[in-house]
Amino acid sequence: MSHVRQIINLAKGHPNPSLLPVNHVRAASVTAFSDPEIFTAQSSLLYAPDDGYRPLKENVKAWLSRFYSDSPQIGADRICITGGASQNLACVLQVFSDPTYTRNVWMVAPTYFHASRIFEDNGFYKRLRAVAEDEQGLDVEYLERGLRASDEQAARQASPTSISPSKPPRPYSKIYRHLIYAVPTFSNPSSMTMSRLRREQLVRVARSYDALVITDDVYDQLLWSTDPDASHTGIERAILPRVVDIDRDLEGGPGRKGADGFGNSVSNGSFSKIVGPGCRTGWAEGTPRFAWGLSQCGSSKSGGAPSQLVAAFMAHMLQSGTLQDHISQVLQPAYARRYKILVSAVEKHLIPLGVTLPQNPRQIMGGYFAWLKLPEPLHAPEIAVAAQQDEDLLIAPGSASAVWGDEAAVDLSRNIRLCFSWEDENNLTEGIARLARVIVKRQIANDQE
Ligand SMILES: Cc1ncc(COP(=O)(O)O)c(C=O)c1O
Known part of the structure; x- marks a missing residue:
């Protein structure tokens, strides 16, 4: 044989x-369906508010404030509930980019392999640029040289009046000139973590070139000590602030003089890695102006934030502490x-x-x-x-x-x-x-x- x-x-x-965590999800679903007070007032079988199930926003805010405790309390108005990191990347592009105006997408290389397709789907075919990473993270000097060259080339080629945007101006959004994509912590695929200094440099460069830094922060909570003698008790604090935290705090943040309040970064969080990818639920964090603009994406306006039902389960898991x-x-x-x-x-x-x-x-x-x-x-x-x-x-x-x-x-x-x-x-x-x-x-x- x-x-x-x-x-x-x-x-x-x-x-x-x-x-x-099948049992925890089951218990959370039973709570969500059996507590009449919750169910009638905030029924997750109804359409959702544009920015998502309110109790989940509150619970995510409290949980992230504790996990990224380096920075002050996170306001719930900085959070928008999403259908997970991939779905939300598409929504970010729909609201905050326009392929007739936004020049390039600067992506960490190696990169999360599905991200290229999402950018191409949104009009950036042939405009993706690879930026290598070293042991400190994304090569920000190379990035800056590329951004400068791209802007110089655009200035030589076209007068601003000759550019016809493919999207109308909207009060809740802005169109960024460049996009930068990275996975700064425990990256997929390289497992690299970008240093704090690089994160700061990245924010400064993004501000100088009107770029939006989109980070998938989906592995941040999955961390452990490599010390063989370390106990296996959990680590409840992040190792570094996210790029979005640095953008909020550095040199006056998005409220500094002359800034428009949208900020230069958005963090993509997800329940895929910490509960299960079938949840298709996550959150995005940015400035309050950015988070609100994101919630106005057409597909969210039509029926409210995605994953309303699972959002209710996630809210209960965070509320009870089972997550x-x-x-x-x-x-x-x-x-x-x-x-x-x-x-x-x-x-x-x-x-x-x-x-x-x-x-x-x-x-x-x-x-x-x-x-x-x-x-x-x-x-x-x-x-x-x-x-x-x-x-x-x-x-x-x-x-x-x-x-x-x-x-x-x-x-x-x-x-x-x-x-x-x-x-x-x-x-x-x-x-x-x-x-x-x-x-x-x-x-x-x-x-x-
Ligand atoms: C860096 C990165 N971003 C996004 C995703 C997908 O996240 P979601 O399931 O929330 O769409 C993954 C999953 O492998 C990932 O590694």
Whole structure:
């Protein structure tokens, strides 16, 4: 009888089903449907207010104020409930960009691989620009040079009167000249975290060039200590303020003289990574003027914020504390364990082969991913194909995270993204051992050529 080997999937960036808080969601749904006071006054089966289910806004505000405690209390008027980070990226573009005026989208490279498509869907085909990241985060000097060159080129090419906007002026919105996209904390795919200094530089540059920085802050709560002796008690504070916090506080914030009150950043938060992606619910944070403008997006005006029903469940989970407990008592220890298993296996099986982990382990790590670099002359897409064919192992080559249309700007041909959130914990070490066999085989073949 032939032995069928189990596929090991280190490519998929989803949570393992065992980590979904099914019982807490069920309890929250029962509360939402059974408390007549809530149900009649704030029925989540009705249309929602434009900016979302009010109790959720209040609870998100209280929870984020505590988590990002570096900064003062967050006002509920800074928050707009969304259909999650991806859906909201599209809404941000619909309200705050116009492809006839907004010049480019400057994207961290490697980037979250679905973001390029969302930008292209909104009119930015051929206008995505890759900005590399180093160990401090996005290369802000390169970004600034690019922004300057783009503005100079636009000034040479057209007079402002020749530009015909594709969207009407609206009192609740503004159209930014540039867009910048990044995942500053525990990035997908590189797991990099941008330093505080870089975040400040980024805000200053965005202000100078009328740019909106859109950050997906979806992994911030999934963090743990890499210290082997650290206890697995939860970490309840963020490691760094978000870009949106810095924009609020730095040098007078959006209220400073001459500013228009919209600010230069929006934070995209999501329940996908901390409850489950099926929730399709999240929140955005920006200045009160920005958050309100976002809520006026046509698709939200028509029926109110998305995910009204699930928003009610999320509100109850935050209210009762079950979500906070799930993060600190289940997710953080589970991902810490998974990360440590994977990295130990990488150190044992792959580092001796010349593979490196460009993101050197810091005291605090987080997110879903480890990012590898293969030694010369290996080519990650070939290794990924061989891994699937020869070893039933799925991995994502770095090139899958290239910025569309600007692939050549940053060389990702030797990078691999490994995800430790999906696969069964017991298979992580075996997955790395299989990858090692693929690499050894290819290295031997190369030596013989
Ligand atoms: C950086 C980043 N942004 C957005 C998303 C998707 O978020 P949502 O499910 O809220 O649309 C993901 C999920 O993988 C992600 O890694």
